Amino acid sequence: MSFASVKVKNLPPYLFSSFQQKKKELEADGVDVIDLGIGAPDLPAPSFVVDRLAEEAKYAANHRYSTYSGCAEFREAVAHFYKSEYDVDLNPETEVLALIGSKEGIANLMHAVIDPGDTVLVPDPGYPVYRTAVQLAGGVSSPLPLDHSNGYVPLYEQAGQDVMNRAKMMLLNYPGNPTAATVKFDTFLEAIAKAAKHDMLLVHDAAYDMITFNDYEAPSVLQVPNAKDRAVEFGSLSKSFNMTGWRIGYVVGNAEVIKALATLKSNMDTSQFLPIQKAAAAALRSNFSAVEEHNRIYRARMEKLHSGFRELGIRADKPNGTIFLWAQVPDGYSSMEFADKLLNEAGVIVTPGHAFGSRGEGYFRVALTVSEDRLDEVVARMKKLDIKEGSRP
Numbered sequence: 001m002s003f004a005s006v007k008v009k010n011l012p013p014y015l016f017s018s019f020q021q022k023k024k025e026l027e028a029d030g031v032d033v034i035d036l037g038i039g040a041p042d043l044p045a046p047s048f049v050v051d052r053l054a055e056e057a058k059y060a061a062n063h064r065y066s067t068y069s070g071c072a073e074f075r076e077a078v079a080h081f082y083k084s085e086y087d088v089d090l091n092p093e094t095e096v097l098a099l100i101g102s103k104e105g106i107a108n109l110m111h112a113v114i115d116p117g118d119t120v121l122v123p124d125p126g127y128p129v130y131r132t133a134v135q136l137a138g139g140v141s142s143p144l145p146l147d148h149s150n151g152y153v154p155l156y157e158q159a160g161q162d163v164m165n166r167a168k169m170m171l172l173n174y175p176g177n178p179t180a181a182t183v184k185f186d187t188f189l190e191a192i193a194k195a196a197k198h199d200m201l202l203v204h205d206a207a208y209d210m211i212t213f214n215d216y217e218a219p220s221v222l223q224v225p226n227a228k229d230r231a232v233e234f235g236s237l238s239k240s241f242n243m244t245g246w247r248i249g250y251v252v253g254n255a256e257v258i259k260a261l262a263t264l265k266s267n268m269d270t271s272q273f274l275p276i277q278k279a280a281a282a283a284l285r286s287n288f289s290a291v292e293e294h295n296r297i298y299r300a301r302m303e304k305l306h307s308g309f310r311e312l313g314i315r316a317d318k319p320n321g322t323i324f325l326w327a328q329v330p331d332g333y334s335s336m337e338f339a340d341k342l343l344n345e346a347g348v349i350v351t352p353g354h355a356f357g358s359r360g361e362g363y364f365r366v367a368l369t370v371s372e373d374r375l376d377e378v379v380a381r382m383k384k385l386d387i388k389e390g391s392r393p
């Protein structure tokens with residue numbers, strides 16, 4: 001007798017677990033493994049946010065259940081953030097919902113919007129949670145192809161006319177994980193037009209909205225006129241404020257979708273701990289100097305690794321955002337072969353591109369979540385490998 005459900009058994013194996021297992025083995029052998037695999041910031045949350053959490057934790061009133069949708073202070077701070085950053089008006093009562101991290105929200109959104117058999121377009125390559133969330137809700141995910149040749153802007157034609165007509169929902173993510181691609185506003189204009197033409201919901205995951213470099217500013221999909229008719233946008237404090245473990249994010253936009261998700265969630269959770277919501281509100285109302293400081297650090301790391309890769313003959317575009325470098329695997333290797341080689345022969349963990357979808361094959365993702373010294377070490381170790389000749393002729 002097996003107690004695990006078919007649903008759970010059908011989930012794809014968690015790719016990182018095999019790398020993490022090998023990492024443990026290598027470390028037990030005394031290897032100094034450098035982990036550039038998992039996209040979690042290494043820097044601390046800003047101290048004013050930590051201070052606010054500590055202060056709010058002292059009040060008994062904050063130890064009670066939050067309202068299901070998140071406290072007014074948090075939802076108003078999200079609305080304030082959208083007004084000041086994007087000049088987008090949001091009703092904090094009906095168009096903002098607090099989440100226990102955006103991953104939770106994205107996974108539950110599928111159950112709130114998708115019926116069994118519904119088609120959902122997911123970016124390929126893209127964040128793997130999208131596909132598994134659709135699968136868990138009984139939906140069918142269909143790849144929305146992205147390609148280096150046009151800057152990873154959606155290739156709607158290649159998705160197929162049938163699929164475009166059938167799809168109930170389309171997911172996008174810019175600045176993007178894993179590609180680090182950033183887009184101009186017209187990409188969102190086109191996306192909303194496509195969503196309207198094919199009568200689907202557009203879901204934009206803006207997890208890296210504030211992590212940008214070189215004067216690039218990421219647009220919001222809600223800046224498109226009437227976007228709220230058919231779009232929602234997810235946001236998170238995790239990456240921009242180094243608050244991954246705090247589990248606080250939000251979704252904004254279409255009131256019907258927000259209500260459906262809030263109704264579903266009210267049967268599953270009771271929102272996040274109030275002091276965390278209030279500290280996150282303080283972060284969203286801050287002057288973002290902490291975010292700018294983090295961005296300077298990520299950008300310096302990115303420049304360093306990019307030039308190291310160039311010396312090694314490894315091609316990668318210089319991104320304008322995210323905490324990733326998306327690089328081409330040298331000729332002669334599959335993504336998996338190259339990632340294996342880096343781990344076994346250099347003690348460096350990267351994520352093979354195919355983990356993000358079939359169109360990620362031929363690439364690998366590096367998370368810029370270690371110091372510049374460690375990145376120097378990565379390049380030094382890679383220089384000792386004979387990577388110009390692949391394992392296959």
Ligand SMILES: *Cc1c(COP(=O)(O)O)cnc(C)c1O
Pocket residue numbers: 039100101102103104127173177205207235236237238239244247248249
């Ligand atoms: C990290 C990440 C998330 C999840 O963020 P949480 O708010 O911590 O759940 C969502 N989307 C993308 C693309 C991410 O990289």
